[in-house]
Amino acid sequence: MTIIEVRDLERRYARRDVHALRGVSFDVEAGQRFGIVGESGSGKSTLVRLLAALDKPTAGTVSFRGRRIDDLPERKLGFLRSELQIVFQDPMGSLDPRMRVRDIICEPMGRRAPDRVAELLAAVGLPADAAGRYPHQFSGGQRQRISIARALGPNPSVLIADEPVSALDVSVRGQILDLLGSLVEQFALTLIFVSHDLGVVRHVCDRVAVMRRGEIVELGDVAQVYDAPRHEYTRELLEAAPNLRAELARLRGGDDG
Numbered sequence: 047m048t049i050i051e052v053r054d055l056e057r058r059y060a061r062r063d064v065h066a067l068r069g070v071s072f073d074v075e076a077g078q079r080f081g082i083v084g085e086s087g088s089g090k091s092t093l094v095r096l097l098a099a100l101d102k103p104t105a106g107t108v109s110f111r112g113r114r115i116d117d118l119p120e121r122k123l124g125f126l127r128s129e130l131q132i133v134f135q136d137p138m139g140s141l142d143p144r145m146r147v148r149d150i151i152c153e154p155m156g157r158r159a160p161d162r163v164a165e166l167l168a169a170v171g172l173p174a175d176a177a178g179r180y181p182h183q184f185s186g187g188q189r190q191r192i193s194i195a196r197a198l199g200p201n202p203s204v205l206i207a208d209e210p211v212s213a214l215d216v217s218v219r220g221q222i223l224d225l226l227g228s229l230v231e232q233f234a235l236t237l238i239f240v241s242h243d244l245g246v247v248r249h250v251c252d253r254v255a256v257m258r259r260g261e262i263v264e265l266g267d268v269a270q271v272y273d274a275p276r277h278e279y280t281r282e283l284l285e286a287a288p289n290l291r292a293e294l295a296r297l298r299g300g301d302d303g
Contacts, residue, residue: 048112049204049236050074050097055106057092057260066092070106076203079230079237081247081268083283084257090240093257094208097238098132099123127154131197133207137189141181143147148177155199166195169232170225178221191225198233205230206238211246222251227229244280245287248272256280 055070067089074080084090095101096108099115108116115126122161131154134140141150148163155162164174170191181189190210197205207226211219227250230237239250247254248268256264256271256279275281 047076048073049076051109053107055096055103057261058104066260070262072255072265074236074238076236078253079251080252081254082240082257083244083254085242088257089260094206094229098130099126110172128200129202130204131200132208133193133197133210136213137193139149140193141189143181147179150192151196151199154196166198170195186214187222190214190222208240243258243287244283266283
């Protein structure tokens, strides 16, 4: 079943004379792990904002479970706000430093739910007493675990992970990637994983869209794109990617505090 449908999506910013997206089209199936990969400036962040209805396209459509969301006002997007959640790149920047962890996790649920907080902390590998502490009292990897717990709070069906490991120390990246993979299985999530690193996407995803200058230049199953890339840009990204399997084998012994 198709859960997200994107057709001929464009986004232009007239003031800056920037054409951020050009004719982007793809489907995301329920339960899929869909990767979006490209260098800085390729249009990934703009696309994420449109998928989450945080911005409006200049042209084209975005549909969620068969319902267009690109033309809906915010007051009619309540269903999407609970069904689709985002984990951002910088956990320190996305967590309110004045709030305790329990309140951070409860915020998107709109209610206090101590049992749910304990369940989510356990799911992301944090102790129950973390609920009473503040973000600055945790390491970078632990803060990203808190961000993931918050995103899972409303019981979403779709999780967008926007460069979720790029701001983390190299010693914890493998652990967060493994955590995301296990949570996708545990909570039966559809995952949209955004990264500049095609090697990371191969580890996490089963289908990938390669973006360059606002366009999708290659779209297909990860194995096909990785083993037999058709576009020169995809080949360049692959050549620049580290050997992730070797790196992960080394990093999984690390400690994120």
